[in-house]
Amino acid sequence: MSAVVAQEERRAVDSRVVLGIVAVAVLLSSLDLFIVNVALPRIAEDFSGARISGLSWVLNAYSIVYAALLVPAGRLGDRNGNKATFLAGLGIFVLGSALCAVAWNTGALVSFRVAQAAGAALLTPSSLGLLLAATPADKRATAVRLWVAFGGLGAALGPVIGGVLVEFDWRWVFLVNVPLGIIAILVGIRLLPKPAGHGGALPDGVGALMLIAAVASLILAVVKGPDWGWGSAGVIGAFAATVIFAIAFVVSSRRHHSPVVDPGLLRVPNFALMLGNSLLFNVAFAGMLLSAVLWMQNVWGWSALKTGLAIAPGPLLVPIVAVSAGKLIARVGAGPVLALGGLSFAGGIAWWAQAVTLHPNYAAGLLGGMLLTGIGVGLTMPTGVAAGTAGLPPQQFATGSAVLSMARQIGMAVGVAVLVAALGSPAGPGATLDAFHRGWYVIVAGAVAAGVLGLAARLPKPTTHSR
Template structure:
């Protein structure tokens, strides 16, 4: 069992500190989007492909470093990992706000993502350590539900802060991060590290390169063209990396992801479920933003407000969904949630039109998708981590998070491919939403795979 030197730490206090870190990292996946126009004017950048790296650098680095960072958390202890990640993230946020050069801003976004990657697996390790076994599943569901608040408030907060200055989307992280670090040093439980056999640097680097190349391929493939030389080159790196990583898992003396971890009950099945569901989630989020801004011509702030009702439901559904889990079981709840998601995006395909009202067409699906995320992600994370041994809390949670990030990247690529395949308009969006619904149904099907039992 994980050893605590401060078992008297109150679980609510631990959750409060962890929540700040999770929310800050989630904000920066969403809050910067609405500031891109102002950043472009301020820095004198007019090339959208260059500007997009403010977003892409964070997404690629975050996904690529999650698993190595999770292993680091297991080696040094969750408290040290969380606080180190939080301080790196906070310092990088301040640097982002102070820079006047695009290249430097992208570099500091990479550093920001590295801090977030260390912070997130460590945060779940702290939750698993601080809560007793009988309430751990509910705590993990709440932890997972925090992402919904970040998704809901990120665009709205970004729209408000940009009215003052785009630099505030980064500066807002500084006082919150410092306060959380100070309180966290005092209240977070001190978890012992599990040195074990340290993975080789070569294996860690191989995994980082493979995940980074995969996300890069998904992010830039639509822009480069799927048959371009750059796309094919990166695709070759991904294919070779997947083969070498598979060989490392089965044959290396100290793989970063061990076969024992993959054989943990529920873990592999929930990884696949989260991957499939987040393909649908990433596709849904991008498609509805594009619809609201490009078809209905809403401002960034109004778009954020239009999206917010769904994600705001996530933490409430995550907490109270435990009652439903007790009745029908977690796998049935996850499948139900995937079905609700399917109904939500299908309603857009059937109801949304260039002249339809928000309340009659988009809002019902927004609420349904918010409910579904609360029914799927928290219990899937709780089930996936339920049998993890303490020495692999960080690594295991990082693998699940990586599945989510890669799924979102795939979903974005799918929507871009569908919307650019034919003439733009309502029919193209309907096709994208039916495709999204199909991935949600796939997530429901994976829930009942044999390895989930």
């Protein structure tokens, strides 16, 4: 798209209108993830006491497929036009949500979650592509922070809404997406801008499949390690498959004219750093969320609603901190903000490891850590996305944001798997507390590593010049 056409598009459609429409989709995709976390214990009861190691695939299948398809989906948006890609993705997500609501066992639910993930992968990068195309260059960093903040709002609302809905039936956590998604589609058809795609080659489908297989086999090895034995043929075979699929992914990416990850993106300032930061931070983030749900419902015996309300204070801070982070970045730079975010998150989890006891005491045990993790997420996630996308050319907005989102989702899948492996199957209250301590200290290590890596980002303040 030429600069003149882009300017006409921005004049024709207010970026605030675009933000309002795409925010609904971003909110739903984020909301759904956090709702499902709260619903897992109830789903286990309904599916004849399914084990958490099996049900973790309800989360991980979504994250893995979402991660692997994000970049091809971003390329489709850049190639064919982000409006059509966004609306198609939202439609598939709504259909997948309806199917999840009628799932009859774990296998069916996991399969339908894959459909949801495919839709979410299509809509996520195209939503940011639409927003950035409709926003002047000097306001794009703010637009990115707002876009990320709506994801944080989904994290805040998810546990509470999920807790309420699960009290009636866990299936409502999926049905809630249907009417909201349909409304967003109808409004989007009329009001979203229609920036032209730049054409080009179709994305590397084989590479995307190899990435799915590599991540899935890695997760399988980590999740099943405690059950099968780390030296068992199954676990060793899964790790070997991970290496083989990863090599196949690299080979396919190098040979294909439209690879999943364009090597040129890695040369964009801060981009490679933000990939690493996002991966490590979301390993910690996913472990934090699932551990909190499992602790409150399975150890303290709290209801899904009470658990959701207990989680909410941390995520509620995310959009507030995310919007405020812009001023802090302007003063000290993106690197220190990312480091502070990682350390704040790690401090919250360390708080839990020291203060949480088998006897329920929310104010002294969980609340302080929950607030610190919320601050950490609000400082880290939007800053990382803004820093990673600041140097992207306009024709790679959707693709670049998709690569960053891919790293985030892979990190979340690994985080769930690592937590499940760390917890194992403890027998007795004392062993349970020790198991959660192991999991929490692994999370602390991931958050600290993310903060140290983020410190290297060099973005003194959000860019104010046009390209």
